[in-house]
Amino acid sequence: MALMATTTGKSDKLAHLSACIGRVADKRDKSAFAELFDHYTPLIRAYSLAREPGADLVADELVQEVMTRVWLKAEKYNAKLANLNTWIFTLARNCRIDYLRRNSRYATEIDPTDIFNEMEDEGPGPFQMVQQNKAQQSVREGLEQLPQEQAEVLTKVYLEGKSHQQTSEELKLPLGTVKSRVRLALKKLEVLVTR
Amino acid sequence: MDQSNNHPYDELLAAYSAGSLPLSQALCISAHLEHCHSCGQRLQQLNHVGSELMQQLKPAKASDELKNKLLGMLDSLPQDLAQEQPREVDSRVPRCLHQFIDKGYDDLDWKRVSADIHSAELCRDSNGAKVELLKIKPGGSATTHTHMGDEYTVILEGSFSDESGLYGQGDFLVRDEKDQHTPVATQDRECICLAVTEGPIQFTGFLHRLLNPFIRRGYA
Known part of the structure; x- marks a missing residue:
């Protein structure tokens, strides 16, 4: 029962935030934007700090980048294609990649802008939407039940932005073990599409 | 599927x-x-x-200062971030490659690798990996080779086969340093691939073995 209550609470909150992004898009509503800021900024900062603990200035810079895009791209956000949390995650991920590229000691000529779409151009049909929502629910519940060693590699890869190689060095595990833990975790979360 | x-x-x-x-x-x-x-x-x-x-992260609240600064900036933000400039690149070229290709595949600076293969380097990654397009003529063969590191290939045009099977447009392949393979383009048309190699390719034929030290130098 407790789990159901929090899940309902979360989806109410998400529905409210989605209404806020709609008001930003349609009316350039700054109070709606402030609500989005209050909700997402602590998560965006936490995401940045996961990669660079203690780097508050970097975290603030990421917030500025992401929230600026939220303001400018609100019109492009389509709730039918991705839920708002996931859109914010992809924005934060893309801004972080861009920041790292601009501030890296090792130059690359590759511009990530066209590599990572912020929104799929082609959305799923209504049937797929229902499937997706179900799948997202199972991801949420699955994460809570993931064995510690699998949750650890997912955290390294997704939140700390570590490559498989870096993860294997930090956890002192063979590269193959890191990859198989990622694979097992995804299997548990039921995000693997069977072909 | x-x-x-x-x-x-x-x-x-x-x-x-x-x-x-x-x-x-x-x-x-x-x-x-x-x-x-x-x-x-x-x-x-x-x-x-x-x-x-x-x-699930532990939220790390931002300062009011940051919030006020950003709210104050909103009206003066340049709107051009939201608008993308459409460019006239051949529709056959994937969007992620538009940054390297102004018009189409034909206008690239293709260099001859062998009688059957031409290559056009697009860029290098920060880890030293080489990003290039390979063009294999119809029925042409890429010499048997292995790699120092992994090789990633996506077929953009045409098709080829190797010891493991037949591959067509959009197919994604990873070969590691243990794999030896000889891709052969199908007879009907030329094959264009996007190839990313982490280390220099090692040719395994006798003559090519003599050439390897020179090829490797390109990666120094």
Whole structure:
């Protein structure tokens, strides 16, 4: 029962935030934007700090980048294609990649802008939407039940932005073990599409 | 849907979704995604994983100063971030490669590698990986070779076969240093591939073995 209550609470909150992004898009509503800021900024900062603990200035810079895009791209956000949390995650991920590229000691000529779409151009049909929502629910519940060693590699890869190689060095595990833990975790979360 | 070895394997697509993949490899995934609807759907699920993990982080509140600064900036933000300039690139070229290709494949600076193969280097990644296009003439063969590191290939045009099977447009392949293979383009048309190599290619024929020290020098 407790789990159901929090899940309902979360989806109410998400529905409210989605209404806020709609008001930003349609009316350039700054109070709606402030609500989005209050909700997402602590998560965006936490995401940045996961990669660079203690780097508050970097975290603030990421917030500025992401929230600026939220303001400018609100019109492009389509709730039918991705839920708002996931859109914010992809924005934060893309801004972080861009920041790292601009501030890296090792130059690359590759511009990530066209590599990572912020929104799929082609959305799923209504049937797929229902499937997706179900799948997202199972991801949420699955994460809570993931064995510690699998949750650890997912955290390294997704939140700390570590490559498989870096993860294997930090956890002192063979590269193959890191990859198989990622694979097992995804299997548990039921995000693997069977072909 | 089709053979699983022609798609990026799960942990690679997850690393792409997480943004922790070297950009050269991310280019290959992106080129594959333009041709593969099922991987696009897998990617959406993997993005949900990142999104849910982010929700579980311990929130780190921002200062009021930052909030006021940003709210104050909103009206003066340049709007051009929201508008993308359309460019006139051949529609056959995947979007992620537009940054390297102004018009189309024909206008690139193709260099002869062998009688059957031409290559056009696009760029280098920060890890030293070489990003290039390879063009194999109809029925042409790429000499038997192995690699120092992994090689990522996406077929952009045409098709080829090697010891493991037949590959067509959009197919994604990874070969590691233990694999020896001889890709042969099909007879009907030339084959253009996006190829990312982490280390120099080692040719394994007798003459080529003599050439290897010179080829390797290109990566110093």
